[in-house]
Amino acid sequence: MSAIAILPFLLHVLMAASESEPFQDSILQCLSLYSDPSLPNPISAVTYFPNSPSYPPILDSYIRNLRFSSSTTPKPSFIVAPTHVSHIQASIICCKSFNLEIRIRSGGHDYDGLSYVSEAPFVILDMFMLRSVKVNLDDDDDTAWVDSGSTIGELYHAIAERSKIHAFPAGVCHSVGVGGHFSGGGYGNMMRMFGLSVDHVLDAIIVDAQGRVLDRKLMGEDLFWAIRGGGGASFGVVVSWKIRLVPVPEVVTVFRVERTLEQGATDVVHKWQYVADKLHDGLFIRVVLSSVKRKGVKTIRAKFNALFLGNSQELLGVMNKSFPELGLVAEQCIEMSWIDSVLFWDNYPVGTSVDVLLQRHNTQEKYLKKKSDYVQQPISKTGLEGIWNKMMELEKPALALNPYGGKMGEISEVETPFPHRAGNIYKIQYSVTWKEEGEDVANRYLDRIRRLYDYMTPYVSSSPRSSYINYRDVDIGVNGPGNASYAEARVWGEKYFKRNYDRLVEVKTKVDPSNFFRYEQSIPSLASGLSIMSE
Structure with a gap:
């Protein structure tokens, strides 16, 4: 039996x-x-x-x-x-x-x-x-099986041990776990060339609410679709993922350039909005904005961090033609291998051993809060100046602007549950961190980031105001205790998934009708006999 x-x-x-x-x-x-x-x-x-x-x-x-x-x-x-x-x-x-x-x-x-x-x-x-990584480059297979308990740093390290011309499009923080990263979409600095992590998932092993172990064939295409960007923890426990690796050149180029308001940051950021999503697909330029003091005077610092899948001469040609306002020069460009660029983007000094990617723990954890937005029209210089003033008033919250375009605009928003594809110029990550203890201190910083988020309302997407599920934000809505209703979860669900929310609910109802896998932002299961319309 x-x-x-x-x-x-x-x-x-x-x-x-x-x-x-x-x-x-x-x-x-x-x-x-x-x-x-x-x-x-x-x-x-x-x-x-x-x-x-x-x-x-x-x-x-x-x-x-x-x-x-x-x-x-x-x-x-x-x-x-x-x-x-x-x-x-x-x-x-x-x-x-x-x-x-x-x-x-x-x-x-x-x-x-x-x-x-x-x-x-x-x-x-x-x-x-559970953190096995098995890379297969035999017979031009170019795949890997990676367990959900692995970090993306461990994945990158395993790839680099086997090849200098293979990589995988995932995040820039090496201690992030594969399981959550992939199941929420997974983006990084190669997404303009290759898309998201989930765009390269070929198979998966999941344990469902009945305790069954299923691969792609056994789970079916609906569930396989749902776990690739819909938040895997709503549907089961994803044990491992089969991924397709991507080709990279032996030499890539990185740079990090700063500009303050006094150095023309407003003009440069303004122009960046018009070109960042249209540049060479192999060029990703992130802008990190923060309020700082220079000689006792508040200003805004804009850090331009870049990865280019090519050499510095090619990069300078692209920049001089399309983005001369940044004023990039050869001395600011650093050529290196792809795996070394991973360390550069994770803020390690040039020359750091790649073995640091095997370190799973950060000894400098902080108190933090994050939020996200999507920008679909460039913000005017006047608008940017207002944002600078608000940031200097609040002091602490920082913004990271991540460009879209390229491959991201070629994939349908219903191909996976992750819907934020064509039509977005860039994504904003709001971030505030602090080290002091205490509820009053926490409330003060939380208030600051929420005020900045509210201020940004006229400049970002609407109906819905979209968010990225891997920048978890309970401010946008949560399920109540017990079994959430379709309408209750829709408040936050459409912000993360847009029209894909309905299909996720249908999959959830099919594979976990009793709603065993539930949490404050899990996909709900429809009540027995009800349809989405009746809920």
């Missing part, structure tokens, strides 16, 4: 046991029952309760936002750090049995902590032990 067939009887036995035995013993009994007993590392060895000495360091290791590390932050009933897919299956089955929600944590970079915090009783499924 299969495990699924005997499930109702065994769950009844376990529930009865939970009334007479300590909670911990009942949980361990359930987990052991549903995991593979032949494994050298049993699930009991990777399950951590609050009374375990390993519980605090494991919990804290991947809390990337100190706002969610206080003594009053809700803590998980226990943590499972799976080393095998059967550990994930058992965790799902037993959490359903004991009415516990699951939070799936890959690298812990959910900006609002939703991968490791919940007001409802919950468990963290901590994926950090």
Whole structure:
């Protein structure tokens, strides 16, 4: 008889046991029952309760936002750090049995902590032990299988060990976990040439709400579509991803140039808006704007950070023709390998060993808040000057402007759940960080970034005002406790997914009708017998 067939009887036995035995013993009994007993590392060895000495360091290791590390932050009933897919299956089955929600944590970079915090009783499924990366360059296959617990730094390192002319289009922060990054879309500084990470996902392994292990063929194209940008944690636990690598030249070029208002930053940023999404597809120029002081006087500093998939001579030709206002000169251009450019973009000094990409932890975590927007029409110089004044008034929030165009404009907004394609000039990331403790301090900084976000309303997309799911922002709406309605989740869902929200709800209803995988911004499952129109 299969495990699924005997499930109702065994769950009844376990529930009865939970009334007479300590909670911990009942949980361990359930987990052991549903995991593979032949494994050298049993699930009991990777399950951590609050009374375990390993519980605090494991919990804290991947809390990337100190706002969610206080003594009053809700803590998980226990943590499972799976080393095998059967550990994930058992965790799902037993959490359903004991009415516990699951939070799936890959690298812990959910900006609002939703991968490791919940007001409802919950468990963290901590994926950090599942981080295999297998690169295949044989027979021109140019693919890799990468586990969700890997970081993108570990992925990049594994690729570079095998080849100098292969890469993968993903993020610029090497400690970000693959699982969350891919399932939200995954963008980086090669997206104008190659698109998003999810545009290169060929297959995946997922454990669904019934504990079944499914690949692309078994899960079907609807679910495979949903997990590539729709937030995988709404649909199951994505264990691993098969990706297609992309070609890069042996030599790429980077530069970092700064301009202040006194050095003509307004004119340069204004012109950047008109050319950044139309330049050579292999050129990505990000602008980071911040309020600083120069000789005691407030000003705005604009940092232009670039990656060009070619040599410096080619780059200078492009810049002199299309963006001479920046005044780029040969001395500011640095030629290097693609893997070294990853370190440059992650703010490591030139010459740093690529082995730093294997370091998973940042010893300088901060309190932070992020938000996002999309700009579809250039902002006038007068508009920019107003933004500068607001930034100098508020002092702390910074803006990062990330250009679109190129490949991003060629892919349909319904190809994956990530809809922000053609029609966007650039995306804005709002960011505020601080080191001081205390709720009053936090509220002060949160107020500043929200005021800047409100000020930007006339300059960004509308109906809906779009946001990027991987810049998690609970300010734009959350589900209430229990099962959210279609209308309730639509408030934030259409901002992340636009018209793809409806299809995500349909997939969710099909694969997880009981809404087991739920959190504050999870895709809802329609009530039995209802359609989207009736909700």
